[in-house]
Amino acid sequence: MIDFIKDLNEKQQLGVLKTEGACLLIAGAGSGKTRVLTYRIANLLENGTSPWQILALTFTNKAAKEMRERIENLVGTTGRDLWMGTFHSMFARILRFDGDRLGYRSGFSIYDTDDSKTLIKNIVKEMGIDDKIYQAAGMFNRISSLKNSLISPQEYNQNAEFLSEDAMAKRPHFGKIYQEYAARCFKANAMDFDDLLYQTFVLFRDHKDILHKYQHRFKYILIDEFQDTNIAQYKIIKKLAAVNLNICVVGDDAQSIYAFRGADIRNILNFERDYPDLEIIKLEQNYRSTKTIVEAANKIIKNNKNQIPKNVWTENIAGEKIELVRATSDQEEGRITAGNIFETRAQKNAKLNDFAILYRTNAQSRTMEEALRRLNIKYRIIGGLSFYQRKEIKDLLAYFRLAVNPEDEGALRRAINNPKRGIGNTTVLKVFLASRENNIPLSKIIRHASAYLGKGRAGTSVEKFGELAKAFQIMASENDAFTAAKYIAQHSGIVKALFDDETLEGRARYENIQELLNATQEFVQNKISEATTEEPDTSLSLFLQEVALLSSVDQASEDEDAVTMMTIHAAKGLEFEYVYLVGMEEELFPSSRMITSQQDLEEERRLFYVAVTRAKERLTLSYALQRYRYGSFNSCEPSRFLFEIDQELFNNRSRAMQRNNPNHMTNFMRHRAAKEKESPKTKTGNNLKPLKSVSNNSPFVSSKSEDIVEGIKVEHPKFGFGIVKKIDASTSGKRAIINFDTEGDKTLILSFAKLRIVES
Numbered sequence: 054m055i056d057f058i059k060d061l062n063e064k065q066q067l068g069v070l071k072t073e074g075a076c077l078l079i080a081g082a083g084s085g086k087t088r089v090l091t092y093r094i095a096n097l098l099e100n101g102t103s104p105w106q107i108l109a110l111t112f113t114n115k116a117a118k119e120m121r122e123r124i125e126n127l128v129g130t131t132g133r134d135l136w137m138g139t140f141h142s143m144f145a146r147i148l149r150f151d152g153d154r155l156g157y158r159s160g161f162s163i164y165d166t167d168d169s170k171t172l173i174k175n176i177v178k179e180m181g182i183d184d185k186i187y188q189a190a191g192m193f194n195r196i197s198s199l200k201n202s203l204i205s206p207q208e209y210n211q212n213a214e215f216l217s218e219d220a221m222a223k224r225p226h227f228g229k230i231y232q233e234y235a236a237r238c239f240k241a242n243a244m245d246f247d248d249l250l251y252q253t254f255v256l257f258r259d260h261k262d263i264l265h266k267y268q269h270r271f272k273y274i275l276i277d278e279f280q281d282t283n284i285a286q287y288k289i290i291k292k293l294a295a296v297n298l299n300i301c302v303v304g305d306d307a308q309s310i311y312a313f314r315g316a317d318i319r320n321i322l323n324f325e326r327d328y329p330d331l332e333i334i335k336l337e338q339n340y341r342s343t344k345t346i347v348e349a350a351n352k353i354i355k356n357n358k359n360q361i362p363k364n365v366w367t368e369n370i371a372g373e374k375i376e377l378v379r380a381t382s383d384q385e386e387g388r389i390t391a392g393n394i395f396e397t398r399a400q401k402n403a404k405l406n407d408f409a410i411l412y413r414t415n416a417q418s419r420t421m422e423e424a425l426r427r428l429n430i431k432y433r434i435i436g437g438l439s440f441y442q443r444k445e446i447k448d449l450l451a452y453f454r455l456a457v458n459p460e461d462e463g464a465l466r467r468a469i470n471n472p473k474r475g476i477g478n479t480t481v482l483k484v485f486l487a488s489r490e491n492n493i494p495l496s497k498i499i500r501h502a503s504a505y506l507g508k509g510r511a512g513t514s515v516e517k518f519g520e521l522a523k524a525f526q527i528m529a530s531e532n533d534a535f536t537a538a539k540y541i542a543q544h545s546g547i548v549k550a551l552f553d554d555e556t557l558e559g560r561a562r563y564e565n566i567q568e569l570l571n572a573t574q575e576f577v578q579n580k581i582s583e584a585t586t587e588e589p590d591t592s593l594s595l596f597l598q599e600v601a602l603l604s605s606v607d608q609a610s611e612d613e614d615a616v617t618m619m620t621i622h623a624a625k626g627l628e629f630e631y632v633y634l635v636g637m638e639e640e641l642f643p644s645s646r647m648i649t650s651q652q653d654l655e656e657e658r659r660l661f662y663v664a665v666t667r668a669k670e671r672l673t674l675s676y677a678l679q680r681y682r683y684g685s686f687n688s689c690e691p692s693r694f695l696f697e698i699d700q701e702l703f704n705n706r707s708r709a710m711q712r713n714n715p716n717h718m719t720n721f722m723r724h725r726a727a728k729e730k731e732s733p734k735t736k737t738g739n740n741l742k743p744l745k746s747v748s749n750n751s752p753f754v755s756s757k758s759e760d761i762v763e764g765i766k767v768e769h770p771k772f773g774f775g776i777v778k779k780i781d782a783s784t785s786g787k788r789a790i791i792n793f794d795t796e797g798d799k800t801l802i803l804s805f806a807k808l809r810i811v812e813s
């Protein structure tokens with residue numbers, strides 16, 4: 054018998070040693086599911102199975118990489134030739150080998166979402182139908198979900214139900230778009246992401262010899278994170294396993310968090326039905342986390358009605374209590390988090406690799422990144438770029454740069470036809486050429502383009518852009534960074550383009566743009582409150598300079614010791630000594646988009662469960678009382694999820710803080726009451742409008758700025774109580790100098806500052 058088997062408990066051993074037949078391992082977080090899969094593969098290899106006979110499917114590339122490393126540690130390099138990776142990467146490999154049977158040539162391209170949307174846009178344009186009704190993002194979503202349900206354009210077009218559904222939704226041409234889209238992808242020898250699944254399915258369905266080849270090749274099939282597979286994936290795997298019937302899947306229904314992408318938890322039930330001789334193994338001992346963390350996680354997930362009952366327990370020590378941090382703003386939340394990481398590293402002699410910061414939305418990374426950079430703490434973002442490297446951010450920054458420096462070539466190149474203004478590459482080249490040959494500044498060329506490029510459409514379009522750029526320059530020179538940034542974001546058309554994009558990526562990009570505006574506003578605020586001179590520099594120009602310095606620091610490379618930052622979705626399956634879960638606020642987490650139905654709320658709760666169970670030693674939860682969102686400072690309420698953890702599991706400091714905060718307690722009671730009814734909140738309306746501030750829904754109701762006059766007593770959510778010493782109406786907005794009881798004199802811009810009159 055293999056000697057590494059002793060690293061496992063009895064039930065886990067069963068999962069490793071019983072190699073033949075179907076096996077379902079359904080178990081709680083941290084109970085060793087992935088470990089069992091890893092050991093199972095190692096055991097198969099030790100027993101003489103060839104690596105290419107094993108197909109192991111993981112949820113992320115990172116997970117595949119980690120598994121590969123562990124297998125190498127157990128059995129050496131024999132594991133190198135395993136078929137191991139994500140569904141998409143393994144299916145792409147199969148299609149590379151045998152896609153020619155479907156008429157694809159080898160070396161086919163894989164379209165990303167942007168490629169797909171551009172293609173759809175063109176099709177809609179060519180068909181001459183209304184692009185407001187047939188928006189690319191919406192069409193793309195629908196095509197994607199049809200492919201994931203394995204429905205071809207032909208099947209769609211022959212199905213009366215689908216057709217009438219789309220006719221009712223006033224988009225009768227959808228079927229035609231789908232058909233044309235599929236035909237054009239094929240003609241271009243390209244597959245989109247969903248094709249990697251869909252075409253694999255078609256390949257196996259229509260070409261039995263190919264199916265047989267793979268059915269015989271893969272003697273053993275293993276799937277991690279089975280709860281997040283969708284129907285198409287499951288059907289393909291079922292076909293592949295049909296000859297050898299050696300299929301082992303592991304998962305945890307409590308961690309199913311991809312329903313929005315078609316993941317279907319019912320696959321677990323289907324599996325039991327499809328393999329009646331199945332060996333079901335339940336693991337309940339958690340090896341990852343302290344008792345405190347396990348207990349908290351159990352408590353949380355109990356609130357979900359739909360789940361397979363499990364009793365997760367651990368022999369680990371009780372460990373540290375959970376820390377709850379209340380920050381006055383998102384900026385302060387970043388500072389506290391970074392500071393805490395800095396201290397903990399020193400106290401515990403820990404590595405930065407032991408720390409993770411998790412958040413619900415990618416846009417939240419910005420405040421964390423800035424705080425970490427200030428303390429010189431290395432970090433890396435998994436599954437995403439550093440905030441200032443994201444495409445939409447660079448796009449908007451290009452406009453800012455152009456507003457500050459009209460001769461910035463790179464910025465001009467990036468902005469001139471983005472969003473599309475019908476200015477092609479040739480025209481752009483001509484602009485640059487004209488500037489060089491005549492030795493005339495670019496800004497002048499674009500404002501008088503017709504003179505240099507000749508009369509005609511191209512010249513007019515460039516001139517229009519020139520006027521826009523000029524307007525932005527004036528805005529930037531006469532206003533503070535925030536005012537200018539907001540104006541530019543709106544008038545450049547960038548916000549509009551993103552706002553119209555209702556795909557998940559579109560939403561995330563839109564949130565990032567909002568976050569960039571937040572950054573400019575924070576910048577203005579900070580400059581004013583730090584100012585010692587009368588007129589601090591709050592210009593867009595200085596903002597850009599600071600950003601350039603910030604973003605020149607690279608993210609840590611793969612093997613460097615660094616804090617890991619990522620969304621909770623990306624954290625599935627991973628573990629860290631110290632986990633910081635930030636932004637624990639209503640509307641943010643649970644997300645305001647996800648509280649309209651019980652089902653969605655339960656999915657958010659599973660996400661919370663996933664986040665909490667990543668922690669081994671210590672869990673820190675934080676929320677901010679205020680957060681810049683949609684261009685204005687908004688008060689936040691602590692997340693309802695916080696109240697699902699027993700108070701005794703928080704440390705004394707956290708509990709005292711809760712007791713001393715009356716707002717917090719009212720919320721607490723209210724949430725209790727709401728929870729008893731468990732009536733999901735109704736959606737808070739469409740708060741995702743371009744650049745409109747959402748209403749203030751907190752108990753802190755600020756007074757109108759015109760009511761703030763000299764001599765009155767006011768309260769500020771961050772600085773506390775103070776007396777207004779002086780009101781000053783200057784060019785960049787009315788300001789008040791306020792003498793705060795604890796913080797001393799501060800100058801605040803009244804239109805931003807949240808002030809409540811206490812005594813007039």
Ligand SMILES: Nc1ncnc2c1ncn2[C@@H]1O[C@H](COP(=O)(O)OP(=O)(O)OP(=O)(O)O)[C@@H](O)[C@H]1O
Binds near residue numbers: 065084305
């Ligand atoms: N029998 C065991 N003895 C010691 N440590 C174990 C044992 N089983 C698992 N572990 C350790 O416990 C931790 C969690 O294991 P693993 O990641 O496999 O759990 P999981 O069930 O896959 O979790 P998740 O649901 O989060 O994916 C890992 O560090 C693993 O090495």
Ligand SMILES: [Mg+2]
Binds near residue numbers: 086087088277626
């Ligand atoms: Mg796992």
